[in-house]
Amino acid sequence: MTNTTSPANSMDPLALELCALSKTFKLGGGMLHKPQTLKAVNEVSLRVPRGQVMGLVGESGCGKSTLAKMLLGLTPPSSGDVLINGKAIVNANQKALARHIQPIFQDPYSSLNPRQRIAQIVGLPLRIHALGTPREQAAKVDQMLDLVGLPKRAAQQYPGQMSGGQRQRVAIARALIMRPDLVICDEPTSALDVSIQAQILNLLLDLKDEFGLTYLFISHDLAVVEHLADRLAVMYLGQIVEEGTREQIFTAPRHPYTQALLASALTPEPGLGVPDIGLGAGQPDPTQPPSGCAFHPRCPIAQPQCSEQTPKLSAITHASGQAFGKGSQARVACHLA
Amino acid sequence: MTDSLTPSATALQSQLTPAWQTRLWRSTLNNRSLAIGLLIIASLGIVALLAPWLAPHDPYLQDTANRMVPPFWHDTGSWTHPLGTDRLGRDYLSRLIFGARISLFIGLVVALISGLIGTTLGVLAGYFGGRVDAVVSYLLTTRLAMPVVLVALAMASLIGGSMLTVTLLLGLLLWDRFAVVARSATQQLRDAEYVQAAQALGCPLPYILLREVLPNIAGALIVVATLEVANAILLEATLSFLGMGVQPPSPSWGLMIAEGKTYMFFQPWVITIPGGALFMLVLAINLLGDGLRDLSAPGGRNE
Amino acid sequence: MSNLSTAEHSAATSSPLLTVKQLRVDLPVAKGTLHAVRGIDFHVERGEMLCLVGESGCGKSMTSLALMGLLPRKAQVNADCLNFDGVDLLTVPERERSNLRGARMAMIFQEPMTALNPAYTLGNQLSEALRRHQRVSRQAAHDRALYLLKRVGISAAEERMRQYPHQLSGGLRQRVMIAMALMCEPDLIIADEPTTALDVTIQAQILHLLRDLQQEFGTAIIFITHDLGVVARIADRVAVMYAGEVIETASAQALFKAPSHPYTQGLLRCIPTPGKTLPGSRLQAIPGVVPSLVGKIEGCAFCNRCDQADERCRTTPPLQAVAGEHFSRCHFAHQLASPAPLNDQEVTS
Structure with a gap:
């Protein structure tokens, strides 16, 4: 491992590939109860091309x-593989992994240690990985803080002295100081005010271009995802139910769950009212997923076969498939798509 | 923190707020019980440190000609022995001053030993959970099933009481509250995003436990520590009173009470003076603990 | 039911x-x-x-x-x-x-x-x-x-x-x-x-x-x-x-059609809106942060983040009527109220 990781490792066109990745948790269990199993992530396969934003x-x-935690090496998968730049990371050294993949978490109030100065927090990756002399590290920290738009004096402050937006900038600086290839953004703006959210989204886009980053952008805010993502994967009860390019998903969603998600995104347009998305009031219990298609109890168009057969995530050709260009393969898991 | 206060708190943060050390210092001064407790303990600590220079007499020097001299406020009292003498004619004030050394030493060392044991066990149990937690919980239950005074008495009578035995025994017995508090505090922090961020960086385990977890549970542990200091001081006095603690002629306050108990009805001051000193010290430590708890509790009285 | x-509650229905x-x-x-x-x-x-x-x-x-x-x-x-x-x-x-x-x-x-x-x-x-x-x-x-x-x-x-x-x-x-x-x-x-x-x-x-x-x-x-x-x-x-004040009030239709306070306008601009903001483009963020509410605020509370602010904004603007039931707390409310296109980055394709 060299000290300067090149941002664009052109060996492999895929920054990240997940192969049938699963995570099963055992819940409860004791002398009297059988432990329940929870399939938090169920055979997820996904390919993230380099330099793109996968929503x-x-x-x-x-x-x-849970998926994000497995990618970051924080929890081992139950089965399946994660390939980063074409190399498997299961059993990989956490330090080696950390050079390639870094997280930006949701809550900037809990992602920074309140008892450390900003300079310590941002410089931690360099210290842990012993990159450069203390003087070089300090210079790098200053440069990074400048890049994320924080003033020099921020280095000597504690997180408690900063606003939410500033803290999120610190978290971004920490994630990027080692120049990773892949950044897992786990709802990075959902704890922020809208006026600050725009600042952070702009920053993320700028840094992506500057460092040639690949983002896995996890969010529940469809407007944000549409703004940022090149490709999009929709998850329901541990499985990917639909995947495709932004245009495919947002203009012609195939899966009824994706359609419901899109319908329930409320854009600031008065007079449209709140749509009736036609899903039942119940939320599924992940420890007892429904038989067949996991979505069928809430699905407005469910057929008898949906409760019996589990639909496979298979490639589809959109009616207007040509318009999206070559290589824009889309997949959907629905009998009726 | 209540929901109603969160918005204002975030608004405050948008401005430059002083670092947490500054805020801590300011709120310390604003907290009355903390200030009083700190004042008493600090003065007792100085007295204990400077005992050889402050004590008017040698605390061990027997003067059979002047036995049971009453304190200065009695008609027969004198300023030679401001707090009188005991049944062997030793100066009571000097014994009291040297006794403070024993009490504070035992209190601090016991809290240190038990804190080390309890925090280590608690942090490990909280961080790893699962089997480690099961083992620690088992140890904890076992420990809680043992009555401290009885076990300490039995052990001291087997080994023979001395200051060292009392300190070690209490240190090995009083770790339970540290373990409980450290365990639950660590459990809450285990999933904190900054801990996860450190894990994702490949930080070694000792770094995560010592630098990321420990500083953030230290507040709660310090509160426990103050209470355990008070507890240990009282237990030392109890054991010494029962004859299984610090041995004569050492001037332990518990021992002074024990030695004075036969004179209790005619010369009550032989009991009330060391008893009062003990009361003051324990009260001060508890005030300090209370004040610290207010400071460390988010949304507490000093918010 | x-x-x-x-019925007994609604005696004075007019107020x-x-x-x-x-x-x-x-x-x-x-x-x-x-x-x-x-x-x-x-x-x-x-x-x-x-x-x-x-x-x-x-x-x-x-x-x-x-x-x-x-x-x-x-x-x-x-x-x-x-x-x-x-x-x-x-x-x-x-x-x-x-x-x-x-x-x-x-x-x-x-x-x-x-x-x-x-x-x-x-x-x-x-x-x-x-x-x-x-x-x-x-x-x-x-x-x-x-x-x-x-x-x-x-x-x-x-x-x-x-x-x-x-x-x-x-x-x-x-x-x-x-x-x-x-x-x-x-x-x-x-x-x-x-x-x-x-x-x-x-x-x-x-x-x-x-x-x-x-x-x-x-x-x-x-x-x-x-x-x-x-x-x-x-x-x-x-x-x-904004900062403890109502800075604009109107019917929902009027507010979204013709926001007449720079803060409301800024808020609406910085939300990515499908069909209006170009994916991947820079969003128009509101710079700066909310002022501290401890102590007095002189003048308009938004003026430190406002790109239109001038001398007049040192004085606190009143909540003034823009049209009918539409009020705005801005000295420039009347100029801003003219229904200019909000999103100049409309997707043209």
Whole structure:
């Protein structure tokens, strides 16, 4: 491993590839109860091309955060492989992994240690990986803080002295100081005010171009995802139910869940009212996923076969498939798509 | 923190707020019980440190000609022995001053030993969970099932009481609250995003535990520590009173009370003076602990 | 239902249900006094949906708590007028006030778990909410609870009545909270970010339900949120708050069509809107941060972030009429009100 990781490792066109990745948790269990199993992530396969933003959307509990944790090496997968730049990361050294993939978390109030100065927080990756002399490290920290738009004096402050937007800038500086290839953004703006959200989204876009980054952008805010993402994967109960380019998903969603998600995104247009999206009131229990298609109890167009057969995530050709150009393969898991 | 206060708190943060050390210092001065507790303990600490220079007499020097001299406020009292003498004619004030050394030493060392044991066990249990947690919880239950005074008495009578035995025994016995507090505090922090960020960086485990976790649970642990200091001081006095703690002629306050108990009805000051000193010290430590708890509790009285 | 008619409440139908004039909320903090709400005026008509919108710290939650009388004791509330259907909320004794709460004003919180008691069944809590304020039989209260649970779209309501709050998902809990708020058929419901913690699909369902119920029961709702998308879809009227002041108020149609305060305009610009903002383009962020509310603010509170600010903005602008019921607290309100195209980055393709 060299000290300067080249941002664009042109060996492999895919920055990230997930192959049938699963994570099963055992819940409860004791002398009297059988432990329940929770398939938080169920056979997820996904390919993220280098330099692109892959959006990952889904409701809370759909497994998107567990997925992020597995990618970051924070929890081992139950089965399946994660390939970063074409190399498997299961059993890889955490330090080696950290050079390639870094997180930006949701809550800037809990992602920074309140007892450390900003300079310490941002410089931590360099210290842990012993990159450069203390003087070089300090210079790098200053340069990074400048890049994310923080004043020099911020280095000596504590997180408690900063606003939410500033803290998120610190978190971004920490994630990028080692020049990773891939950044996992786990709802990076959902704890921020809208006026600050725009600042952070602009910053993320600028830094992506500057460092040639690949983002896996996890969010529940479809407007934000549409603004940022090149490709989009929709998760429901641990599985990807639809994947495609931004245009494919937003103009011609195939899966009824994707359609419901898009319908429930409220744009600031008065007079449209709140759409009736036609999903039942119940939310599924992930420990007892429905048989067949996991979405069928809430699906407005479910057929008898949906409760019996599990639909496979298979490639589809859009009616207007030509318009999206070559290589824009889309996949959907629905019998009726 | 209540929901209603969060918006104002975030508005405040948009401005440059002083660093947490400055805020801590300011709120310390604003907290009355903390200030009083700190004042008493600091003065007792100085007295204990400077004991050889402050004590008017040698605390061990027996003067059989002047036995049971009452304190200065009695008609027969004198300023030679401001707080009188005991049944062997030793100066009571000097014994009291040297006794403070024993109490503070035992209190601090016991809290240090038990804090080390309890925090280590608690942090490990909280961070790893699962089997580690099960083992620690088992140890904790076992420990909680043992009555401290009885076990300490039995052990001291086996080994023989001395200051060292008392300190070690109490240190090995009083770690339970540290473990409980450290465990639950660590459990809450384990999933904190800054801990995850450190894990994702490949930080070694000791770094995560010592630099990311420990500083953020230290507040709660310090509160426990103050209470355990008070607890240890009282237990030392109890054991010494029962004859299994610090041995004569050492001037332990518990021992002074024990030695004075036969004179209690005619010369009550032989009991009330060391008893009062003990009361003051424990009260001061508890005030300090209370004040610290207010400071460390988010949304507490000093918000 | 018939015995719970609200006829006796609506004696003076002509005047607004709630009138707030120069409401101020001050909180003592370490560094001085935090002026959380700095003299706001608004009114709520019977049966309308008023959205209070603003970012964190703008005082919208403080306003709602002040109306409900639920502020922490150290908070100071002052107003020229705080009139709820003929009752002066400033002088009403605490006993009457707590009778008012629940019976005629109800609140829905962001996190229903904090408002539901984990130790009692839902049926128990719903019935109690009614029996605390009205003398009705246990059976009647139970029946109404059941009716409302069904009405808010909870299936197997009979069974749910016997369940405890932790057995429900977040969306269902919020539905129960809505049912609870409706138990006494209040005239006013204050909903403080009721859908912020929910998933988007659930949010859409809850909002839909709330709008339906409002039309059915004729309840006025003060809906507090930071989400302009939600506001656009549900509000009759909107009051935009910034730094403890109402800076613009108008009907939802007028506000989104012709926002006439630079802050409102900025907010609308910085949300990525499909079809209006080009994906991947830079968003027009509002620079800077909200001023501290500790101590006095001289002049316009927004002037340090405003690109139009000049000398005039050193003086506090009045809330002035732009058109009809459209008010804006900006010296340039009239110039800004001209319906210029908001998004100059329209997707042309």
